[in-house]
Amino acid sequence: METQPKKERSVRLRLLTPLSRKQWAASAAAVFVALLVVAAIAVLFARWLMGLEAVDEFVTRYPGEYALPENAPVGIPAWLGWQHFFNMFFLFLIIRTGIQINRERRPQGYWRSKRGGKKISLTLWTHLILDLLWIINGALFYVLLFATGQWMRIIPTSWDVFPNAVSAGLQYLSLDWPTHNSWVNYNSLQELAYFITVFIAAPLAIVTGYRLSAYWPKDNSSLNSAFPIALARNLHFPVMVYFVVFTVIHVFLVFATGALRNLNHMYAAEDSTNWTGFVLFVLSMAVVAVALVIVRPSLVAPLARKFGEVTAR
Template identity: 60%
Template sequence: MLPAPLSEPQIRTGTAAAAPAAAAKVAPDAAATAPAAKTSAAPAKAPPAKAPAAAPAAAATSAAAASDAQPGLRPTTRRQWALAGILVALAVIGLTTIVVGLARWIAGLEPIAAFIAQYPGTYELPEGAPIGLPAWLNWSHFFNLLLIALIIRSGLQVRGERKPPAYFTSKRTGQKVSITVWLHTSLDVLWIVNGLVFVVLLFATGQWMRIVPTSWEVFPHAISAGLQYATLNWPLEDGWVNYNSLQQLAYFVTVFIAAPLAIVTGARMSGWWPKGADRLNRAYPIEWARAVHFPTMLYFSAFIIVHVLLVFTTGALRNLNHMFAAKPDDDWLGFLFFAGAMLVVAAAMVAARPALLSPIASRFGTVSAR
């Protein structure tokens, strides 16, 4: 194995250190051949060594130069964060203004206006489709809200975790993971159970016709609805009877595409995946699962943001009654239920700490500090 090449400072240090050793080796030979008179002469005084004293100064100068050359290493100040936030807000406002202006210009063109008139954004549901939202759907929506919020939070904690606060060892498999991973996996199981109940009841009660497209007209209607949203002249809708086509496609993708993707990729990355299954691992590499799982989480986050925004800007009291009180009225009951639900979510966020999770996790395995 060849030694690593020396840098210039190392070469200089090595040369300076080798000089006294070489002089010491040559001195005995010279003393043996020199006349006696010269050997009795007093030794010359060595000059004071000033080089080591200059080294710290040179190092300090180099460090200062490196710091000036790499300003990105300096911590960001509050003023810089505030300025960045203002710039981002101005950019969002400017971009929104451009998009709205462009969308209104496009919608004002005669062919596009005729297209919107022909496809206003909603097509008729099949005969026999249910009207209204049942109470079981409200409860499922609440549990989904609670679980998905905790799943996203714990997933981000797992992604950025360096030193886990505690560890969990499973009684069933003996696998040791951080307690944050255990929490994330446990929430996933509850979320899957809630989803299975939702899907079964969805098809058992006919509610599937509200979120599963039943006509190819869903696509032109969805384009029309999207254009109307972009102009801020939003399409007329009555979610108690029928969603517009863009909403229907969004719900369909969320329930039947994004959710299964999250489950399949999460299972591949979890400790439940069979060990030693070489052929299965080659057919479904964990790198694929990691490449899909995080973007799926980003999709859910974006869906939630847009969903909440539209709920509060298209008739908040009516929409909250649909989602939390199973009624089409415009009173405040749904809002009160929503406020209570958000308090429960906030309390769950605070409670999801190792000190409170350990007693629960201990029922399924061993919790340790290391």
């Protein structure tokens, strides 16, 4: 009579046991191979579609981008390059500390505000501080974006953005990539991706993060009912995954569609093909790498003490 329950418990324990490095490597290899197969099928299907007369006419009519308003600015200003760096810097650290929070079982230290309140782990405190800095940087970005007219480059101004985005997607999948000049205009697929990232994913990450934090007014039954914590949990992690996927694709396309020119656009605020942007990119990644090493409880503790009480676990 006891055999079946014991077997079920054994299965549950195996499922809860953390994967070994070999198991992680095998799983990652299997996923990589599966993605390659899916990608190959998608490319073959897209190339077949592009060979159809109706699809060819569609791509001719909608080449992948539409004209911006006449008063749209041309070029990428220096402030946008700095904003791009700080956004990347904070986002990398936020993702890193977010993963640490999910994996942390016994925090190395705790932090409590000088005004009292609940203790939180040093990792969570670091995550919240980074969130705050990211929000400040984002608020400044919004102000400059609308003050300079740069919003016209990432907010659709025509319904043609949708058929052009489909066209650009087909061209990317078929490996016959659309011609583009991001110094003047993004293609419609880029535009929609940037719009979703800036105006949907980022605010969603902020709102769900606030809902999960200790600063949410937990005694307010109306707010709790309108925005359940379970919903925030179910949204917060997928948003982080979205940022990771977006970043990987974004970096890949930067290097695959003219690295030197694209990096000059983003880091040197100039439309050229010299090595200035590449050097600045390498330096920026070095800064991020150092920060990823520094952002750990033992090194963050001295800074945390200036804002509250730090205790060992």
